[in-house]
Amino acid sequence: MIVDYASTVPFESGNILTAELSDATGSFAAPVVIGTLDATAASGSIPSAIPTDTEPAANYRIRVSSSLPAVTGLDNGFNITIDCGTPDGLSLSEVGTSTATLSWNAVYCAVSYEIRYRPVGGSWTGTTSLTNSVDIAGLTPFTDYEWSVKTVCLADPEITSAYSDNAVFSTINPNAIGDISTDGFSVYPNPAASTTEISWNLPASGNVVVRLTDIRGRIVSEVTLQGLSSGAHTYRIDRGDLDAGVYAVSIEWNEQTYQQEVVFQ
Incomplete structure (x- = not known):
């Protein structure tokens, strides 16, 4: 941020201008230095930055002081609101046919978060969370949702950040993804960013078909692994x-199918 100043008092060589921030009540009893400038010009701008751990409030003021001569100027004349940052890092932790667990990066000084979600293009539903994740229930299966979150920095008076950019997730089609699993069949990491690895144990040798399908049941990837021996196997x-x-990742062997969900973020 930039703090502008103008003075009718001439400054001497070596003068240092200091931009100061009041406390949350507007008092300068113990001001915080947010910027300095070596200058003798009667007007100009001081590059400044408010500390990230500043308490959210609506009554801050800023003033400028000089060193040569030692003069303290009046404050800016109006209250300044300092709030918390907007959450980022929105991600989907888990999803089912009608449930989802949503998470985001925690924001310093947050007292709570307000979350909104809706079917894409529909009406918003709101909820709150005291932590940086929330469990949502009552969703419609096989539906695309969008959601966003904002930080509540102060409850009274209420000070909040803006809502984050929307993120999107889809609930599962119960007819496309089952809940078939077996000992030794795993998917890791899950959720995954770019790659995931499936592991399984074969009780006997044979061919294995590895298939990836989307929530609509469409095959997006398929490969047949020929002549695998019995024992442990992995495939990336x-x-x-x-x-x-x-998505659903499945393996087929000896007319048996084992299937698990995988989330790509």
Whole structure:
């Protein structure tokens, strides 16, 4: 930020201008230095920055003082509101046919968060959380949702950040993704950013089909691994240019199918 100043008092060589921030009540009993400038010009601008750990409030003031001569100017004349930052790092932790767990990066000084979500293009539903995650229930299966979150910095008077940019997730199609699993079949990491690895144990040798399908049941990737021996096996799945969302990864062996969900963020 920039703090502008103008003075009718001539400054001497070596003068240092200091931009000072009041406390949350507007008092300068113990001001915080937010910027300095070596200057003798009667007017100009002081590059400044408010500390990130400044308490959110609506009654801050700023003033400028000089060293040569030692003069303290009047404050800026109006209250300044300092709030918390807007949350970022929105992600989907878990999703089901009608539930989802949403999370984001914690914001310093947040007392709570307000979350809104809706079917894409629909009406917003709101909820709150005291932590940087929230469990949502009552969602419609097989539906694309968008959501965003804002920080509540102060409850009374209420000071909040702006809402974050929207993030998108999709609930699961119950007809496309089942809940088939077996000992030794795993997907890790999950959720995944770009690649994930599936592991399984074969009780006997044979061919294995590895298939990836989206929530609409469409096959987006399929490979047949020929002549695998019995025992432990792994296979890496690359996301490539697939959209973020929920997919089903399955392996087929000896007319048996084992399937799990995987989330690409």
